[in-house]
Amino acid sequence: xxxxxxxxxxxxxxxxxxxxxxxxxxxxxxxxxxxxxxxxxxxxxxxxxxxxxxxxxxxxxxxxxxxxxxxxxxxxxxxxxxxxxxxxxxxxxxxxxxxxxxxxxxxxxxxxxxxxxxxxxxxxxxxxxxxxxxxxxxxxxxxxxxxxxxxxxxxxxxxxxxxxxxxxxxxxxxxxx
Amino acid sequence: xxxxxxxxxxxxxxxxxxxxxxxxxxxxxxxxxxxxxxxxxxxxxxxxxxxxxxxxxxxxxxxxxxxxxxxxxxxxxxxxxxxxxxxxxxxxxxxxxxxxxxxxxxxxxxxxxxxxxxxxxxxxxxxxxxxxxxxxxxxxxxxxxxxxxxxxxxxxxxxxxxxxxxxxxxxxxxxxxxxxxxxxxxxxxxxxxxxxxxxxxxxxxxxxxxxxxxxxxxxxxxxxxxxxxxxxxxxxxxxxxxxxxxxxxxxxxxxxxxxxxxxxxxxxxxxxxxxxxxxxxxxxxxxxxxxxxxxxxxxxxxxxxxxxxxxxxxxxxxxxxxxxxxxxxxxxxxxxxxxxxxxxxxxxxxxxxxxxxxxx
Numbered sequence: 001x002x003x004x005x006x007x008x009x010x011x012x013x014x015x016x017x018x019x020x021x022x023x024x025x026x027x028x029x030x031x032x033x034x035x036x037x038x039x040x041x042x043x044x045x046x047x048x049x050x051x052x053x054x055x056x057x058x059x060x061x062x063x064x065x066x067x068x069x070x071x072x073x074x075x076x077x078x079x080x081x082x083x084x085x086x087x088x089x090x091x092x093x094x095x096x097x098x099x100x101x102x103x104x105x106x107x108x109x110x111x112x113x114x115x116x117x118x119x120x121x122x123x124x125x126x127x128x129x130x131x132x133x134x135x136x137x138x139x140x141x142x143x144x145x146x147x148x149x150x151x152x153x154x155x156x157x158x159x160x161x162x163x164x165x166x167x168x169x170x171x172x173x174x175x176x177x
Numbered sequence: 178x179x180x181x182x183x184x185x186x187x188x189x190x191x192x193x194x195x196x197x198x199x200x201x202x203x204x205x206x207x208x209x210x211x212x213x214x215x216x217x218x219x220x221x222x223x224x225x226x227x228x229x230x231x232x233x234x235x236x237x238x239x240x241x242x243x244x245x246x247x248x249x250x251x252x253x254x255x256x257x258x259x260x261x262x263x264x265x266x267x268x269x270x271x272x273x274x275x276x277x278x279x280x281x282x283x284x285x286x287x288x289x290x291x292x293x294x295x296x297x298x299x300x301x302x303x304x305x306x307x308x309x310x311x312x313x314x315x316x317x318x319x320x321x322x323x324x325x326x327x328x329x330x331x332x333x334x335x336x337x338x339x340x341x342x343x344x345x346x347x348x349x350x351x352x353x354x355x356x357x358x359x360x361x362x363x364x365x366x367x368x369x370x371x372x373x374x375x376x377x378x379x380x381x382x383x384x385x386x387x388x389x390x391x392x393x394x395x396x397x398x399x400x401x402x403x404x405x406x407x408x409x410x411x412x413x414x415x416x417x418x419x420x421x422x423x424x425x426x427x428x429x430x431x432x433x434x435x436x437x438x439x440x441x442x443x444x445x446x447x448x449x450x451x452x453x454x455x456x457x458x459x460x461x462x463x464x465x466x467x468x469x470x471x472x473x474x475x476x477x478x479x480x481x482x483x484x485x486x487x488x489x490x491x492x493x494x495x496x497x498x499x500x501x502x503x504x505x506x507x508x509x510x511x512x513x514x515x516x517x518x519x520x521x522x523x524x525x526x527x528x529x530x531x532x533x534x535x536x537x
Contacts (some may be wrong), residue, residue: 015195017218020244020533021324024287025196028313031306032431042261063196064536091494092240095228096221117324148261 008040009079009131012050016094016103017053018057021117022084026054026131034120036092047073052130054123055103056087058093064106069105077137079130081111091116181209187219192295192522193368195532199525203518209512210522213506216272219536223496228492231466236327242534243324244287246281247273249534250329250523252474253496255410257331259470260487261463267412268331271453274411275343276320276328278442278449280349284310284477285435285442286357288529295526296373298424304360311353315346319452333459347450350409350443361436374428378524380424380511390508392479393434394528398426404475416448428458430480431527465489476501478529483504500534 015023029036030043044050047070059067071080082103085091103109110133113124127155182203188196194216202210222241226234229291238253238512239246245259258265267537270302290305313323319338320326328335380390383400393404406412423430466487476479479501486495505528512524 006519012189013194014189015218015533018533019240019243019246019325019530020195021240021246024243025324027194028306028310031303031310033213033307033310045189052358057218060217060219062219063188066196066217070189091227092237093222096225098219098221112199116240119323 008042009051009078009127009134010042010044010052011052011127012044012047012070012074013053013056014067015101016055016059016067016076016087018086019082019117022056022087025117025120026056026083026109029123034124036124036127037126037129039067039124047071048075049154050074051134051155052127053078053080054083054127055080055109056118058090058099059103059106060098060100064100066092067106069146077134077141079110079137080107080136081113081123081124081126081130082109083113083126085114085116088112088114096119100130126157180204181517186521186525192526193530194289194291195530196505197525197532198529199513199521200519201513201518202382204251204459206518208513208516208518208521211510213510215506215532215536218533223498226496227493231493233250233492234493234496235330238496238498239325239327240361241500241537242286242531244531245280245534246325247276248474248476248481249498250497251277251328252472253485254331255362255474255482256330256470256472256485257466257487257493258462259472260333260466260468260485263332263460264331265461266457266460267454269290269455270412271337271449271457272334272418272458274330275346275415275446276316276326277337277348277411278446279312279315281442281477282439282446283309283316283495285439286312288477288526289361289369289432291362292523292526295371295522298370300320301360301363302515308353308356308360311349312387315349319346320382330459332462333457335459337413340455343450343453347447348517350446354440354443357439357477361439364436366434371429373520373523374432374527377428377520378516378527379425379427380512381510382424384511385426388507388511389504390479391504392476392529393431393438394505394508397423399424399432400521403478404473404480408410409474410474412449412452413445415452416445428523428527435529463469465491466493474536476480476534478502479504481534497536500537502528502531502535505530506535 003130091097111130186199198214200212235466238251241249258322290302293301320328382399469486473485482499484497488494509528
């Protein structure tokens, strides 16, 4: 496992049952206007190459097996980002008969992006925050933390850090320790 | 005859932004039969429309599909206005036409990008989406949303777009023409693109008519089928609309139809902005819906069909939508039979599949 995994995280995208709105915003992130490749992020079609799983839309009986399968095929450590309010809770379709609810009903989710449709800026922010989680999970694996609670603690500690890092980068002032 | 193999295609596949599953029955490298199965993103939206009143319902209908969200909102709203027997102000009709055509430009550019990605031309994909961002900026400036706007409501528009903003929109879109042409010329003239698309997946005029293909899929086979010229919706009659037709019926023809439609839409926007009258954009409507009404709309992907049935209250008894991709799947299956396995992504992409429309 490379130490550079957070320098070039690859994402895999699956459309749960979204209306396309969030999907096209995810793709818009990859294109020149938002250009997530500057963070080394590449969209790949193969879950076995991916570190970050972007799910849009809620889960239903038909696709929950597929979401689980993609998640299980991804190598450890991995991060799940639920994009759009449908993936977070079911959103406007919560009352529909074929909607089970948010993606966290099926797989553990590390970052939530609300919004309908989620804005590209918010998606990028969530993925960058997810990288902190990825790093924490990687360290937990290296230190062979076995208890689940301990991993969760490490992850929780790490979540806030990347945000600060990014904020520093944006200000491009540095100097703070 | 070789041994038959079945290859599953989808639901999670690199060329598909949305899940559709195809069982491809192969003999060596040739597809003998393609068996589609859908249902991964069915939500039950039509049922949800029955428990929301007609004002809330527009928000739900817009989320049938995030790409042609304005068109879906307009179609449902037009049906309800028809059932109520109201005629919205002319300025509202013009604004709707302008936004709908703007949506077509954004949808076709998005599709051209996905197609380029499908045949492995990554930089072309990025250029198409870069241009598309300009259109999204116009949307954001004038309606507040990039993807879903919720600006259409029963009785007109939620807010007006000022004449200065419209003039600016006209200038930006006319200025965009040169940039779009630079990119679309690559699709039409590049040898590698031609090799992938010319003569691939031919659908004849007879087949298109027989299989009820709609939209650019039908028009690429020479079927003059465009609801903008046949039905009296929006202000297309006043803009002198003529459908874009191609004869070849292959992947290239389907691409060329959409490319020409981008330029046509920009011209329609420009004409509509020149003609738009001043006046109100909103009107009072009755608080209940009675009777039935059907509207047909030309979405970027083809003809969509909106049926509403009111029960004398604010709530609808039934809402039914038939979307273009649904109608194009038989034609897609037809073109897949006999194709090479390597051409399957191109054939799936050139119908411009919108699965969330299809399944709702």
